[in-house]
Amino acid sequence: MNTTKHTAAPAVLEEAPLVQGGLTFGGITDKISGIVERPTPKLWWLLFGIALSGTLILAGAIGWLFYEGTGIWGLNNPVGWGWAIVNFVFWVGIGHAGTLISAILFLLRQKWRTAINRFAEAMTIVAVICAGIFPAIHVGRIWIVYYMFPLPNQMDMWPNFRSPLLWDVFAVGTYFTVSFLFWYVGLVPDLATFRDRAKTKIKKMVFGVMSLGWLGGNRQWRHYELAYLMLAGLATPLVLSVHSVVSTDFATSLIPGWHTTIFPPYFVAGAIFSGFGMVLTLAIIARKVFSLQNLITIDHLEKMNKIILVTGSMVGYAYIMEFFIAWYSGNIYEVFAFINRGFGNYAWAYWIMFLCNVITPQLFWFRKLRRSIVAMFTLSIFVNIGMWFERFVITVTSLSRDFLPSSWDYYSPTIWDIMTFVGSFGLFFTLFLLFLRFLPLIAMSEVKGVMPEADPHHHGHADTPAEGGAA
């Protein structure tokens, strides 16, 4: 009796280990470095070929745009913002999940982030590159695109700092720079691992230069860790502000359906929602292709699904609240704008959005679906589609039915709009595949750091690295 009483498990919930399959420190190094050191798989070449073709389509579409002008797009009056702006908001939003994982979850001490933060951050950087293209090519006269920056010039002309469009330049520019620095700082210790494993002279030189001479001494780590924490602290308010600023592009105008104060938080929730959709899509594929089931476990995926459920519910709340406020405001233009969204010329887009963003994510209330790869992959695709449509609904529906019925028009994309959008996916996957092929897709040093064996107060089991195993 007594013994049972003493050995009974204490009333704490034991979490499953983050790294499964008995991987050791060395095992993690071999696993992640092995992906890059192995000869390039045929599948990679196939995917890269497809992605690169997409990039060429993008280049072609942009080339023609520069030659001919924005008239090749389906824009009209009053719909002056079409797919280009939709795509911009879509891609910036995708990026937000990477920063949420790398910065906010870091501050919240969510150790499970280490398995996914590296490629989520890479996804952020690539997505922001794709996003940045659209407003730049949208200016029409690309040769004076530098007017956006406050550069001293012979005309003594300066940009209007009170315009949200200029805020965007600074917010997105800062976001890209900070995300890139954060990602690169995280990469340095892993690049040093690659440097020390390199066999050929070229690899030794390339990784030697890229790892900046990293030694892994505690006199480096102590500064490194604080710098990383500082970056996380800076990136956290930044990521929340970026999509808020993007939303002010709409919210500071007077168009019914745009002129609402709910936009900043609603855009941020939507951004994180869409970004997690994309991270999940990519994570499921990468996990399968590179057999990373021990590092990106089903528990990791379930946690992401919970975030999708939470942010999806916030988005759903915002959709419904918009309708309520439109009615409550008593403003006839506002009321019309929302009735028109649900039942007007673009109702089909509205209901696709509503289905993909509000209804299907609710399936994640079921644990079984949260842990089913097929279910979550399907739902993540739904999220990606739904969030693109959300931006389409916001941008196009509101513009096409503004104040004066005499100016109303219907907007449809042209083949060039479609090619630019498809091409941006090509660019996204081209850069992402290059990352998967040449850089460590999982943060090795961070994953090792959250293993129980890494804690100096860990009292080894029989399975701790054997004597001399380090050599």
Place this chain on the structure above:
Amino acid sequence: MKTWAILAQFDTPADLMHAASSTRDAGYRKFDCHSPFPIHGMDDAMGLKRSSVGFIVGVMAVIGATIGFVLQTWVATSAYPLVISGKPLFSWQAFIIITFALFVLFGAFGAVFGMFRLIRLPRWHHPLFYSEQFKVVTDDGFVLVIESDDAKFDENGTKEFLAAIGGKNIELVRGEG
């Protein structure tokens, strides 16, 4: 080439941390503990103070915010005054976002470049790279390095000391720091 340092390997993070406190207690100052990931509690074991990166970040962030706010104010009120919707030229509320963006941007520059300055990177070469076994540090090894510049350093004595605290594969590293 002169002796640059002596290094020794340890099996686990805990061993390396004990070794670090022993080394510090033995009076060594110029030593470092190399590991594939940061080990919590190592700063105390080695007797190191808190990093000053935070201070650099703070100063840089304030500089960034100041540049942002002053630039916008100067442009809006004096260099290129534009009246938009009859709003005052000095509409500071509209300047907050870019001020904030530059606060974050400069702060991040401070964190990254300040940190690299403090750890004296980038550098393309280091005597420790002469050691083959030092490569375990970026994989799964835990290595303690005592530099020959240390006042207490003495080739044989230090070697014996490292062996006594449990160091393995003790190696003499030669090179110019």
